[in-house]
Amino acid sequence: MASNQPSDGVDPQVLIEEKSYVKIITMNRPRQLNALSANMVSQLLKSFIAYEEDANVKLVILKGKGRAFCAGGDVSAVANDVTNGHWKFGANFFRKEFTLNYILATYPKSQVSILNGIVMGGGAGVSIHGKFRVATENSVFAMPETALGLFPDIGASYFLSRLPGFFGEFVGLTGARLDGAEMLACGLATHFVSSSTLPLLEEALFKVDTSDPVVVNSIIEKFSQRVPLKQRSAFLRMDSIDRCFSKRSVEEILYALESEAAKRADEWIVEAIQSLKKASPMSLKISLRSIREGRLQGVDQCLIREFRMCCHVLRREVSKDFFEGCRALLVDKDKNPKWEPSKLELISNEMVDRYFTKVDDEEWEDLKLPRRPTPTISAMSKL
Known part of the structure; x- marks a missing residue:
């Protein structure tokens, strides 16, 4: 039985x-790679x-239509809303999305996410927090x-910090792409199933009559x-990753990577250095601190x-980089963002600290998560 059928000609x-x-829940914006709109989150x-x-519901299966599971939150829409209105419009999107992430992280029933395609940003938020990720x-x-x-938001500082060694820092800072085998090896996926076998898996799951x-x-x-990892997989270089990404600052991480590259020009090292140098310096600074704090915090x-x-x-108090990034990568697509501050060394500890303090606005309030009847379940826990 299917529901949510269009009544006005719109899918x-x-x-x-x-x-x-x-x-069975299917995210249905294939042309937008199932990017999460405010409507979808709701x-x-x-x-x-x-x-x-x-x-009467024992199991929930979540998947995406087309070649993506979910390519993230619709951040360009969020940025546009903020530009045309008020920052709280965007904050309301994140408030609801993060509440959804928490519901999934503490869900008492089994959720199976079928990750047969692109899984990025907000797409990770609606899957990695669940019990089963295929x-x-x-x-x-x-x-x-x-x-x-x-x-990396949507609770990413929780699950990235719980990956082996300092692999989470590597993934979170560089934006490195992982394939299915790497997802399984590091724990982001719980299982690997060939796409040709998925229909058989789903048929078997349809017969489930328990939440066990x-x-x-x-x-x-x-x-x-x-499945074996490809020879060029960064996950096979954990010694180097731990050596570099365990450093205390982004500058030290970059220096360590460049030292490694001087010894041997592995593809993953070259790509990591390039990614870090192209990324927003402010984003790198707050991301590293966020992941490090996440190690000691609950979801x-x-x-x-x-x-x-x-x-x-x-609020664009310290940096406007998010809006510049959206312009350069999603709107104008010139792929040439002008970051401000433009260099890591121009960012003080005080500037980074601002992102971790309460917002100075009388009408603003912290995220208030719902009381849950079940204890928090680690997204990375094993059966």
């Missing part, structure tokens, strides 16, 4: 089907809350926010496979802090 942005005790939040309270040979994961003048994650896991395992604390950071970004 709904979220499709919902029902198979016995299973709800629908997803409403649906997940309703299914949590519905005894990657395929088509999966492409990235947190490319520093190239846009933003930072052990049962769901055993079904997915039947269709799963172990709720990470989301509350990241919401503060987003509000400061939208």
Whole structure:
């Protein structure tokens, strides 16, 4: 049974089907690579809350239509809203999105995300926090926010900081793209299933009549496979990654990478250096601190802090880089952002500190997350 059918000739942005005790949610903006609009976030939040309270729903499957699972939040729309109105318009989008992320991170029922395509930014927020993340040979994961003048949000400082070693710093700062095998190896994915086998997996999951994650896991395992990493995979260079990305500052990380490159010009090192030099210096600074703080915080604390950071970004108090990044990469597409401050050494500790303080506005309030009946579940936990 399908719902959310169009009544005015316009395709709904979220499709919902029902198979016995299973709800299948499909993000339906294929031309926009299923980028999360405010409407989609609202629908997803409403649906997940309703299914949590519905005894007839035992399992939720989330997937995307087309070649992407979800390429992130619709940040250009957020930037446009702020430019044409008030920063709080954008803040309201993040407030609702982060609430959805928290609901998923603490969800008592099993959620299976089928990551058969692009998974970036906000797309990671609606999947990585869930119990099961199924990657395929088509999966492409990235947190490319520093190239846009933003930072890895949606609770990313929680799950990136829990990847092996300092791999999370590498992924979060450089925006490096990972394939399905790398997602499985580092723990971002819980399983790897060939895309040709997905219809069989879904058919098997449609028969689930329990929320028991052990049962769901055993079904997915039947269709799963172990896949080797490509020889050029950065994950096979964890010694070098740990050596470089464990440094205390972005400047020290960059210096360490350049020292490694002088010894051997591995492709991943060259790409990492190039990415860091193209990214917003302010974004790099606040991203590194955010991931480091995330190591010592719960997912709720990470989301509350990241919401503060987003509000400061939208208020353009210290830097306007997010709006410049949107202009250069998404609107004009000249791919030549003019970052300000333009260099890492021009950024003081006080400037970075501003992003982590409460917003100075009488009408503003911190993110207030809903009380949850279940204890917080780590997105990176193993069965």
